[in-house]
Amino acid sequence: xxxxxxxxxxxxxxxxxxxxxxxxxxxxxxxxxxxxxxxxxxxxxxxxxxxxxxxxxxxxxxxxxxxxxxxxxxxxxxxxxxxxxxxxxxxxxxxxxxxxxxxxxxxxxxxx
Amino acid sequence: xxxxxxxxxxxxxxxxxxxxxxxxxxxxxxxxxxxxxxxxxxxxxxxxxxxxxxxxxxxxxxxxxxxxxxxxxxxxxxxxxxxxxxxxxxxxxxxxxxxxxxxxxxxxxxxx
Numbered sequence: 001x002x003x004x005x006x007x008x009x010x011x012x013x014x015x016x017x018x019x020x021x022x023x024x025x026x027x028x029x030x031x032x033x034x035x036x037x038x039x040x041x042x043x044x045x046x047x048x049x050x051x052x053x054x055x056x057x058x059x060x061x062x063x064x065x066x067x068x069x070x071x072x073x074x075x076x077x078x079x080x081x082x083x084x085x086x087x088x089x090x091x092x093x094x095x096x097x098x099x100x101x102x103x104x105x106x107x108x109x110x111x112x
Numbered sequence: 113x114x115x116x117x118x119x120x121x122x123x124x125x126x127x128x129x130x131x132x133x134x135x136x137x138x139x140x141x142x143x144x145x146x147x148x149x150x151x152x153x154x155x156x157x158x159x160x161x162x163x164x165x166x167x168x169x170x171x172x173x174x175x176x177x178x179x180x181x182x183x184x185x186x187x188x189x190x191x192x193x194x195x196x197x198x199x200x201x202x203x204x205x206x207x208x209x210x211x212x213x214x215x216x217x218x219x220x221x222x223x224x
Binding site for chain 2: 004041042043044045047049088090097098099100101102103104105
């Protein structure tokens with residue numbers, strides 16, 4: 001069964017800082033890795049996904065995937081107070097059914 | 113306007129009772145899901161439906177029964193409620209079973 005571990009558990013940064021979040025997973029055959037953002041009292045919102053080794057950039061977000069080391073990271077450039085939320089790493093298994101295995105999340109606080 | 117509506121937002125139940133959690137999506141998606149988020153546990157996949165047919169069930173207990181009366185509805189019936197069932201239940205949908213998941217705001221269930 002897929003296991004997803006995220007670090008750190010929480011992070012406090014000043015506004016404008018670069019944020020780096022880490023995620024390790026157990027199955028190298030996983031189809032894709034997703035990052036979700038969850039604000040208090042809300043459902044998770046998909047931010048970015050990656051399938052192939054390497055990196056992918058979308059706006060202030062960059063994600064890096066290394067399948068050999070079973071590691072993925074999310075970097076948020078020029079962080080804003082509105083980025084304060086829980087960030088969830090999710091791994092999608094091969095095959096259909098869109099079953100995602102989530103990590104415990106990283107709580108990010110961006111201080112003005 | 114929220115495109116995935118979950119009702120009610122909060123629900124309190126007594127042990128042994130039965131409740132139905134409502135989910136309607138107005139995104140035109142063909143696949144719908146239930147996930148559960150318990151205290152101190154990661155978000156956990158429960159069920160997936162595609163074109164109103166059950167595709168995957170990761171819930172060990174038959175006390176949890178999804179019900180799809182319409183293409184854009186996927187309700188969740190929970191019988192013989194236990195305190196361990198206390199959690200936030202999220203409904204999600206996607207265009208097909210391999211695409212981005214969109215989550216509702218959740219129903220927070222407390223079983224006393």
